[in-house]
Amino acid sequence: MLFPRDVGVIRNTKGHQVQFQEDQREAFTQERQDRFLTLFSATSNIRYCSREIGIATSTIHHRRRHDPVFRAAFAAAQEQAVVSLRAEMVSRGLALLQAASPDEAADAALSGMDAKLILSLIEQYERSHGKEPGDIKPQxxxxxxxxxxxxxxxxxxxxxxxxxxxxxxxxxxxxxx
Missing domain, CATH: 1.20.5 (Single alpha-helices involved in coiled-coils or other helix-helix interfaces)
Incomplete structure (x- = not known):
């Protein structure tokens, strides 16, 4: 029997159609980790970055909990992202102050991520700064x-x-x- 990919396994899903599934152990390669960290350092948005590289957010969190090297790289990328987000907020604020017309003000306020999301990401970072992944969730x-x-x-x-x-x-x- 021929399959569309060389690597993987067949799994039966409780009487439903049999599906082909990639071998998950090799899904989050070093190349994908580097791509994730690059994207994450620009956005600080785990969900967006994981969707872009095709990895589940649970995989990111699992790697963060169990791989100290990835955890350190993640923390560095997160700090860089928060600095970038703060700079973006200042830039947007200046653009709003300098806007000559209502159209220019609307463009400055609505370009890319909205301010509410940026502030939420910064607040989330500040609440969890210095804590290990297991410490963040309530006990x-x-x-x-x-x-x-x-x-x-x-x-x-x-x-x-x-x-x-x-x-x-x-x-x-x-x-x-």
Whole structure:
């Protein structure tokens, strides 16, 4: 049987059509890593860069967690990207201030990434700066603390329900008068 590619495996997908799948161990090659880091240093947008090179974002995050060399290169690219993003925000601000017409102002404000995305990427970088990939996601909370929060929520819900029922009773009483 002939397949469209030389490397890969056939996987059955629970009674569905059999699909050809590339061997994933070789998908994120050094060349692709370099392309990703170059793009990432210009944009600081993992999702966009991974889509451009054809790699899942989970692959990027996995490599970041398990490969110290890639993690260091990623951090350097991220710092460079944030500097570039800040410079872009300053440039756009100056272009808006110097715009002679509303059309020029609209072009300066809407070219490339919008300001909200740039500020979001900068904020995300600043929150996670100096933390390892495993430190960024929230950790499991204490069971006692979670129980106390749930109990407080239930009490608030019960009180709100009692208030609503009391208001309905008052409305019914007023209607009967």
């Amino acid at each position: 499991k909370s204490d069971a006692g603390e979670a129980t106390a929060r749930l109990q407080a929520l239930l009490i608030r819900m019960r009180l709100e329900r009692q208030r609503e029922m009391e208001e309905r009773r008052k409305e019914r009483a007023e209607r009967k008068r």
